[in-house]
Amino acid sequence: MENKHDNTTVSVQEIRALLKEVNDPEVPVLSVLDLGIVRDIRIDGGTVEVIITPTYSGCPAMDMIRTEIKAVLELHGYKDARITTVLSPAWTTEWMSQEGKDKLRAYGIAPPTPLQQVCHTKLFHREEAIQCPHCHSYHTSLISEFGSTACKALYRCEDCKEPFDYFKCH
Amino acid sequence: MSSSTPLLEYTLHLADDVLILGHRNSEWTGHGPILEQDIALSNIALDLIGQARNFYQYAAGLAGNDSGESIYPAGGGGVVTEDTLAFLRDGWDFRNSLLTEQTNGDWAKTILRQFFFSAFQVDLYEQLAVGRDTTLAAIGAKAYKEALYHLRWSSEWVIRLGDGTDESHQRMKKALEELWKFTGELYIPAPYERWAAEAEIGPDLSQLRVRWKERVKEVFDEAGLTYPVTEWMQTGGKEGRHTEQLGYVLAEMQFLQRAYPGCEW
Ligand SMILES: [Zn+2]
Numbered sequence: 001m002e003n004k005h006d007n008t009t010v011s012v013q014e015i016r017a018l019l020k021e022v023n024d025p026e027v028p029v030l031s032v033l034d035l036g037i038v039r040d041i042r043i044d045g046g047t048v049e050v051i052i053t054p055t056y057s058g059c060p061a062m063d064m065i066r067t068e069i070k071a072v073l074e075l076h077g078y079k080d081a082r083i084t085t086v087l088s089p090a091w092t093t094e095w096m097s098q099e100g101k102d103k104l105r106a107y108g109i110a111p112p113t114p115l116q117q118v119c120h121t122k123l124f125h126r127e128e129a130i131q132c133p134h135c136h137s138y139h140t141s142l143i144s145e146f147g148s149t150a151c152k153a154l155y156r157c158e159d160c161k162e163p164f165d166y167f168k169c170h
Numbered sequence: 171m172s173s174s175t176p177l178l179e180y181t182l183h184l185a186d187d188v189l190i191l192g193h194r195n196s197e198w199t200g201h202g203p204i205l206e207q208d209i210a211l212s213n214i215a216l217d218l219i220g221q222a223r224n225f226y227q228y229a230a231g232l233a234g235n236d237s238g239e240s241i242y243p244a245g246g247g248g249v250v251t252e253d254t255l256a257f258l259r260d261g262w263d264f265r266n267s268l269l270t271e272q273t274n275g276d277w278a279k280t281i282l283r284q285f286f287f288s289a290f291q292v293d294l295y296e297q298l299a300v301g302r303d304t305t306l307a308a309i310g311a312k313a314y315k316e317a318l319y320h321l322r323w324s325s326e327w328v329i330r331l332g333d334g335t336d337e338s339h340q341r342m343k344k345a346l347e348e349l350w351k352f353t354g355e356l357y358i359p360a361p362y363e364r365w366a367a368e369a370e371i372g373p374d375l376s377q378l379r380v381r382w383k384e385r386v387k388e389v390f391d392e393a394g395l396t397y398p399v400t401e402w403m404q405t406g407g408k409e410g411r412h413t414e415q416l417g418y419v420l421a422e423m424q425f426l427q428r429a430y431p432g433c434e435w
Pocket residue numbers: 132133134135136137157158159160161162
């Protein structure tokens with residue numbers, strides 16, 4: 001089959017628009033762009049290369065994300081797109097878009113705070129106030145450092161009493 | 171047959187440490203004392219096995235660079251992959267330290283094993299991240315933050331149990347008696363670690379040891395545990411001489427690929 005795009009029509013903007021359709025299978029409200037794992041899009045002639053980086057070393061969603069990006073690009077006529085994984089520089093929640101953070105909150109997951117929680121290693125000590133995504137109270141407490149996926153911790157709201165996930169800063 | 175190189179040996183050692191500890195931790199999945207901690211340990215296992223994959227992928231590339239037949243096991247088409255390195259090597263080829271292969275025991279022993287390893291891993295990876303090998307540096311930098319998180323979690327548990335009830339304190343003391351003799355090996359360099367330090371790829375382990383002692387003492391003080399006077403330390407794992415415990419890990423982990431070569435699901 002002929003590649004329907006030639007080098008004059010392929011643009012990075014088009015590819016970005018398509019990547020907006022690819023969601024993180026574990027936090028389906030976020031696209032791979034919101035998550036900040038797409039590091040670069042390169043176009044060489046008619047061939048597209050998307051450079052991605054994992055959130056955590058053991059993120060089990062990476063294989064699926066690779067497959068889905070490839071599938072979406074193929075569906076839109078970009079044959080033989082290459083998905084390349086890089087480890088450096090290491091992903092950080094600082095790369096999550098503001099739009100992504102707003103989507104998370106609306107979905108019921110507290111978005112990562114800008115402070116580097118993981119960097120202060122003082123024990124039994126949590127400087128950050130995590131806001132409840134349901135009632136917006138800051139009166140919350142940590143239930144567990146580890147939540148349903150590697151990127152989340154489990155909190156409880158002391159006002160509305162609801163438990164919620166916190167997308168921990170990393 | 172092509173021979174191995176110090177870089178390949180060093181990379182396999184880094185991979186084996188986190189694969190074996192990750193596998194041990196994963197044995198708790200579904201058996202944790204409470205749901206949240208079951209999930210915590212499973213997540214830590216996932217991080218460690220993910221780190222192992224990154225190291226094995228690099229190692230597989232290095233093994234493939236040799237001309238001629240590799241001394242490492244290959245799968246279909248004669249290719250050495252991350253899977254063949256993990257699932258088809260024998261016990262004496264594994265380069266993990268003895269600490270990582272020890273049995274889970276009770277929660278106290280699992281926690282203490284993780285704490286000892288994380289207290290070593292954070293400084294090791296911080297140094298790898300600034301080393302001269304760009305791939306190992308990238309893997310180290312990526313995993314450093316994960317190791318820090320594991321260190322904080324396990325430190326808090328050592329304190330909680332050491333400074334908890336009589337029973338939790340006794341169990342922590344027993345775990346310490348069982349595991350202490352395996353901690354010295356972390357800092358006694360194997361030939362490939364000496365090579366890595368000289369090549370400025372990895373750290374000088376004797377310097378890391380000072381920092382480890384500080385970290386452990388600080389947590390032990392709060393936990394009401396006595397830092398042991400160093401006695402004889404058992405070594406050998408990093409050069410393929412393991413305790414019997416590794417055999418049990420490999421028997422379970424490798425069974426499927428050995429019984430049904432190349433099986434996928
Ligand atoms: Zn609330």
